[in-house]
Amino acid sequence: MNAIIKLELKKNIQDRGMIFWTLVLPILFTVLFISVFTSGLNEAESQPVILSIVPGYTVMFVFFIMITMTESMIKDQNNGLVARIASTPLSSYLYLLGKWVPYMYIVFIQIVILLLFGKVVYNVPIEQLFYIIVLAFILTFMVTGLGLALAILVKTTNMGIALTQVLALGGALIGGLWMPLEMMPELLQTISRFTPQYWGHQGFREAMTGTLAMGDFFKISSVLLGFGILGFILALIGYPNFLKRTTG
Template identity: 60%
Template structure:
């Protein structure tokens, strides 16, 4: 498993396309949308917009890692790497963990860098940095867990890209990452509570403001962790079907 992790991590670090999706594009969007929504507004409104957009775009863009996860698994399947590894004594869950954990490192670094960018450029508060770190780790687990499940379910890269856009952009829209939640219709506010983006965004905002309530934080962590575990379980259950489609 360690060998798979090291190899995968080296490949990801050298992937300039991944750097663009994970850091450059989120920063560009953050700058553009903050400039757009804070033009000709007072200082208090500007600060409110910034405090919503920075964590909102962090949450939205971490979900795009699922595209890279799908691509990696599909390439392994179609090149016969999956079937070759399956012929070794490595248990399936070691293979999945070896592929999964490097993406956790990448997403965690992405979240930290984007928050530091918000701090340095827009002076966003990081009121409870330890809570922010715990939330970041848990969100990382959730996002990559969903990506892991998707990677062994979809049949093609295009299907994975389409589903990622639905999850990332649809979830962002319904969870109040684009528009403040209180401005959305009641039925959309109800739907948002079933999405991980909502819980992560609300918890990040509370931690940034230093207003985290322990019971609410615990609820958020349990929800996010539960979704990640569900993704891993689904991946384990679907792995035999994924393996059958692998080139020998």
């Protein structure tokens, strides 16, 4: 399994496209939107906007790892690597785990860099560091778990890209990452609670300002873990079919 983790990491580190999606684009968006929404505001008025955009865009952009995960699995399937690995002593479930773990590393590092960027450039507060770190782990588990499910269940890369856009952008819109929830209709505010983006955003924002109560922290963590476990279960259910499509 370690061999797969190392190969996958090496492959992704060399992939400039992935660096663009995971770091460059989120930083550009963060800078752009903060400058647009804070223009003409004083520092005190700007702070809540920045405090919403930095964690909001972090949560939104971690979802795009699902495209890379889908591409990787479909490519392995199409070029015969999955079938070839099935002929080695490695169990198919260790292969699945080996394809999952590297993306956890990548997403965690992505979250750390994006939040650090917010701290260094915009001086966002980081009051409850422990909660932030734990939430970053759980968010990583959640998004890669859903990514794994998507990669296993879709049959083409295009389908994976389309569904990722729906999940990432649709979830960001409904989950209040683009505009304050208070400005949205009541119905949408209710629906937003069914999106992982809403919980991730709330958790980070409150932990950054130091207002995240322990009860809320557990509630948010449980919801995000639930989404991640759901993704993992869906991936496990779909995996035999994925192998069947690959190996016959």
